[in-house]
Amino acid sequence: MSRSNLGGRAAAFALIVLWAAPALAGPGVSSSKYADMPAGAYASDPAHTSVTARLTHMGFSNYTLRFDKVEAQYRFDPHAPETSQVSVAIDPASIDTGSKSFNAQLAGKDWLDAADFPTVAFASTRIDAGDGVHGVVEGNLTLHGVTRPVTLAVTFNGVGGDLIPLITRAGFSATATLKRSDFGLNRFAGLVGDEVQLVIEVEFTRKPFSAGPGQPAPG
Helix, strand or coil, rough: CCCHHHHHHHHHHHHHHHHHHHHHEEEEECCCCCCCCCCCCECCCCHHCEEEEEEEECCCEEEEEECCCEEEEECCCCHHHHCEEEEEEEEEEEEEEECHHHEEEEEECCCCCCCCCCEEEEEEEEECCCCCCEEEEEEEEECCEEEEEEEEEEEEEHHHHHHHCCEEEEEEEEEEEEEEHHHHCCCCCCECCCCCCCCCCEEECCCCCCCCCCCCCCC
C-alpha cells in the first residue's frame, strides 16, 4: 500500500474520531451542560419518549392519558442555540386511556377527530436555553385543525453515550398548560376540565456524522 493511501486512511480515521468524539463516552449521562451537546440532527427514541395529558374529570380525579405514537426532530447548534429547531408530530389516534372503547371514543368525531385531523404538530419559533439546564421553547401547536402558540418549560437532563457505540443520546423533560377550548374541543365543558397539563419526556439520539447547521457530513 502506498504512503499516500496510508496517509489518506489515517486522515480519514482522524476525521471520524474527531467528529464522533462527543459520542465516545460510555453509556449514560456524561454532562448536564446543554452546551456540551454536539451539533447535529437528532431524532426521538420512540421507546423512551412520551406525551401525557392531565385534566379534571367531573371533579372526581385528575385524569391522565397518553399518546403512544410521538415523533420529534431536533436540530441543534451549540454555538447559536437560539437558531436550533424542534418539531413534534403526534398521532391522535394513538391516544391511550387504558380502555380500548374509550380510546376509540376520544379519537372519534366528537373529540380529537383523528380521521379528519390525523396529526397533532408542534413547531418551535423561539428557543431560550436559559441557564443551560432550565429553558423555554416557544412554538405553534396545531391540534384539531387549530393552531395556537404554546410555551414549554424545558429541563435539560443531560447528554452522553448510548449502549450502541458512536451514538449520542440526550434527554429533556418539558411541561406546558393549554386550554382545550382554544382548539375547538368544547365537549362536556363544565364537567371535564378546560385546562390541560402536558408532560413530555423525550430522549433524542444523534447518529455518527450528523451534520450541524451549515456543516456537510464527512464522506
